[in-house]
Amino acid sequence: MAETENSIAIPQDFESLKTIILERKAQLPKRLRQVAAYALDNPDEIAFGTAASIATSADVQPSTLVRFAQHFGFEGFSSLQQIFRARLRERTPGYDERLKALSGNDHSKLESGSIFNGFVAAAHRSLDNIASSVEPEAFERAVNILAAAETIYLVAKRRSYPISGYMAYAFGKLKVKYQMVGTAAGVDDDILAMAGPKDAAFAVSFSPYASESVNQAKLLANRKVPVVSLTDSAFSPLAESSKVWFELVEADHAGFRSLSASMAFAMALTVAVAEKRRRNGEDHSME
Amino acid sequence: MAETENSIAIPQDFESLKTIILERKAQLPKRLRQVAAYALDNPDEIAFGTAASIATSADVQPSTLVRFAQHFGFEGFSSLQQIFRARLRERTPGYDERLKALSGNDHSKLESGSIFNGFVAAAHRSLDNIASSVEPEAFERAVNILAAAETIYLVAKRRSYPISGYMAYAFGKLKVKYQMVGTAAGVDDDILAMAGPKDAAFAVSFSPYASESVNQAKLLANRKVPVVSLTDSAFSPLAESSKVWFELVEADHAGFRSLSASMAFAMALTVAVAEKRRRNGEDHSME
DNA sequence: GCCTTTATGAAACATAAATTCCGTCATTTC
DNA sequence: GAAATGACGGAATTTATGTTTCATAAAGGC
Numbered sequence: 001m002a003e004t005e006n007s008i009a010i011p012q013d014f015e016s017l018k019t020i021i022l023e024r025k026a027q028l029p030k031r032l033r034q035v036a037a038y039a040l041d042n043p044d045e046i047a048f049g050t051a052a053s054i055a056t057s058a059d060v061q062p063s064t065l066v067r068f069a070q071h072f073g074f075e076g077f078s079s080l081q082q083i084f085r086a087r088l089r090e091r092t093p094g095y096d097e098r099l100k101a102l103s104g105n106d107h108s109k110l111e112s113g114s115i116f117n118g119f120v121a122a123a124h125r126s127l128d129n130i131a132s133s134v135e136p137e138a139f140e141r142a143v144n145i146l147a148a149a150e151t152i153y154l155v156a157k158r159r160s161y162p163i164s165g166y167m168a169y170a171f172g173k174l175k176v177k178y179q180m181v182g183t184a185a186g187v188d189d190d191i192l193a194m195a196g197p198k199d200a201a202f203a204v205s206f207s208p209y210a211s212e213s214v215n216q217a218k219l220l221a222n223r224k225v226p227v228v229s230l231t232d233s234a235f236s237p238l239a240e241s242s243k244v245w246f247e248l249v250e251a252d253h254a255g256f257r258s259l260s261a262s263m264a265f266a267m268a269l270t271v272a273v274a275e276k277r278r279r280n281g282e283d284h285s286m287e
Numbered sequence: 288m289a290e291t292e293n294s295i296a297i298p299q300d301f302e303s304l305k306t307i308i309l310e311r312k313a314q315l316p317k318r319l320r321q322v323a324a325y326a327l328d329n330p331d332e333i334a335f336g337t338a339a340s341i342a343t344s345a346d347v348q349p350s351t352l353v354r355f356a357q358h359f360g361f362e363g364f365s366s367l368q369q370i371f372r373a374r375l376r377e378r379t380p381g382y383d384e385r386l387k388a389l390s391g392n393d394h395s396k397l398e399s400g401s402i403f404n405g406f407v408a409a410a411h412r413s414l415d416n417i418a419s420s421v422e423p424e425a426f427e428r429a430v431n432i433l434a435a436a437e438t439i440y441l442v443a444k445r446r447s448y449p450i451s452g453y454m455a456y457a458f459g460k461l462k463v464k465y466q467m468v469g470t471a472a473g474v475d476d477d478i479l480a481m482a483g484p485k486d487a488a489f490a491v492s493f494s495p496y497a498s499e500s501v502n503q504a505k506l507l508a509n510r511k512v513p514v515v516s517l518t519d520s521a522f523s524p525l526a527e528s529s530k531v532w533f534e535l536v537e538a539d540h541a542g543f544r545s546l547s548a549s550m551a552f553a554m555a556l557t558v559a560v561a562e563k564r565r566r567n568g569e570d571h572s573m574e
Numbered sequence: 575g576c577c578t579t580t581a582t583g584a585a586a587c588a589t590a591a592a593t594t595c596c597g598t599c600a601t602t603t604c
Numbered sequence: 605g606a607a608a609t610g611a612c613g614g615a616a617t618t619t620a621t622g623t624t625t626c627a628t629a630a631a632g633g634c
Contacts (some may be wrong), residue, residue: 005378008578018521022521022522025522028580029580031581031582031583032580032581033305035521036318036345037522040520040522041494041519041520041522041536044376045427047375050620050621050622051621051622051623052620052622055341056457057589060582060583061582061583061584062621062622062623063582063583063622063623063624063625064388064582065584065622066584066622066623066624071565074624076622077490077622077623078621078622078623085335088375089331089335112425112426112427112430112555112559113423113426114562115555115559115562116421116423116426116559117418117559118555119417119551119552119554119555119558120414120417120555122409122551123410123414123548123550123551124414125408125502127407127411127414127547129358130407131404134403136400136403139399139400139403140399140400143399158456159456161449161452161453161455161456162448162449162450162452162453162550163449165448165449166446166448166449166545166546167446169445169446170543180438186575186603193496195583197634201431221561253558254558256457256554256557256558257554258453258550258551258553258554258555259453259546259554260410260414260547260550260551261410261547261550262547263410263449263545263546263547263550264407264409264410264547265403265406265544266545267406267543267544267546267557268402268406268407268545270401270543271402271406271540271541271543272399272402272403275399275402276399316612317611318611318612319611319615336590337590337592338589338591338592339590339592340591345611347612348612348613348614349591349592349593349614350592350593350594350595350612350613350614351611351612351613352590352592353593353594354611354612363592363593364592364593365593422630423604556625566626
């Protein structure tokens with residue numbers, strides 16, 4: 001039987017394997033394509049896992065993994081796995097190189113490279129700051145407030161809007177009731193009128209502060225709705241209306257700021273709230 | 288059975304394991320010391336090899352490896368091996384201090400702290416990857432394409448939406464003509480109908496891919512509109528329609544991903560495009 | 575519409591692995 | 605110098621892993 005009459009050679013390194021997989025991707029059967037996608041997206045899993053564990057993660061049968069390997073000329077799954085392991089071995093991270101890679105990498109040779117480097121570096125700096133500027137106790141309190149809320153109102157405009165947008169997406173997936181404020185014009189007041197002390201709000205506003213956000217936060221605070229806020233200055237007008245507030249200064253590159261740290265913060269808060277709710281009791285979590 | 292009455296805790300990461308081994312090295316029996324030396328000299332072997340193969344290499348019996356592991360409080364050899372594997376997985380940072388600051392800071396004491404730490408760490412990892420996964424040449428090409436465009440169409444749904452949202456905000460401030468696709472339902476086709484070869488599009492889609500985004504990218508490509516895309520898998524259907532595409536895998540914490548690296552990337556691209564336009568000529572930049 | 579081919583899932587099999595157990599040896603202590 | 609304690613090597617045991625096989629399902633061709 002000429003099972004593996006390889007007109008083409010068996011890939012010996014990860015890069016060529018990746019290339020071949022991408023080339024043949026279209027012609028692959030459904031399950032094999034599924035494995036291919038999983039393999040390229042989670043190479044580390046392939047390297048360390050067992051056939052059984054990988055099969056579970058990728059949602060296929062172990063035999064499919066073997067077939068996949070054989071499809072590309074390997075004797076069995078194990079020999080394919082070697083490629084993935086070699087990749088980790090050789091790519092000895094050499095962490096120093098990694099840092100060097102940032103300051104001295106190919107990017108800087110090209111025109112736009114320094115801009116790219118600048119933003120990555122700025123994001124790193126932002127994240128360095130975040131651990132020190134966010135107090136654990138405050139974070140805990142914020143989580144408690146939001147976890148106890150019936151509905152979480154998300155207040156954000158302009159530059160902050162993507163943050164609440166992402167939180168909304170995540171809350172939706174996590175089955176946490178939320179309400180975005182400030183999407184369509186005009187109806188905001190009606191939405192806010194429904195908020196009460198049993199709810200809570202999360203407001204984000206960076207300088208220059210959108211006056212609507214500030215006003216809406218005030219309005220909510222007056223209605224005894226506990227407000228948690230994220231801002232970039234202790235002088236932010238948001239702080240007055242907030243039970244808990246966080247000051248998070250994003251590092252900038254050439255005056256422009258990305259939202260890297262804010263996104264990490266937002267996601268942490270979102271998941272922490274969901275987690276807290278889950279723990280607090282399955283009794284009334286799904287109403 | 289008080290075999291392992293650990294007055295001290297079992298090491299959970301490679302660094303602390305290394306420290307403990309070095310501390311106790313002097314008091315170790317001969318063979319165990321032999322294993323200790325081998326382990327620290329050939330960590331990769333420990334990570335990938337089997338107990339039998341390692342034993343042969345280190346010139347000891349397999350049972351000695353088990354004894355060694357138990358000596359340090361592990362249940363068996365396998366659990367010790369996990370430490371060595373984790374080291375390779377998590378590209379143990381050359382940023383030692385940074386991570387140590389993370390795992391050892393006040394946050395870990397509190398309930399939600401580990402979630403917070405997890406997301407900050409994940410964001411760091413994402414940014415570590417970004418420099419290596421984004422090719423400078425590709426970035427340059429993407430900048431050129433978008434800088435040359437009359438109008439930049441931003442295509443993104445769901446999880447990717449905040450990215451294009453932020454780019455829209457920044458483009459607005461930078462006076463770069465753009466058009467968001469997919470905000471209000473229904474009018475998308477009309478908007479896309481205006482796009483032509485002189486324009487360009489930037490599409491973002493992460494798994495699971497929103498079919499509208501994919502279709503719209505295809506549509507644009509068919510209309511000879513150059514498409515630049517950002518995705519998280521080489522398998523993304525977006526890739527086919529794109530002139531340039533970037534694969535950017537956000538590291539996850541407990542299965543949830545933030546958008547930290549994507550945000551840095553988006554901002555870098557946005558500013559680079561604006562900068563390029565500014566340089567290309569003040570003549571027609573302000574029309 | 576039927577038949578052939580190919581893909582897929584589930585379980586069985588054989589193998590290789592990790593771990594445990596026990597006998598032997600060396601070193602120390604009384 | 606004898607007994608005891610601990611280390612070590614090697615084999616036995618048990619676990620679990622990769623692979624193969626077979627039956628079924630889906631797809632494609634005539």
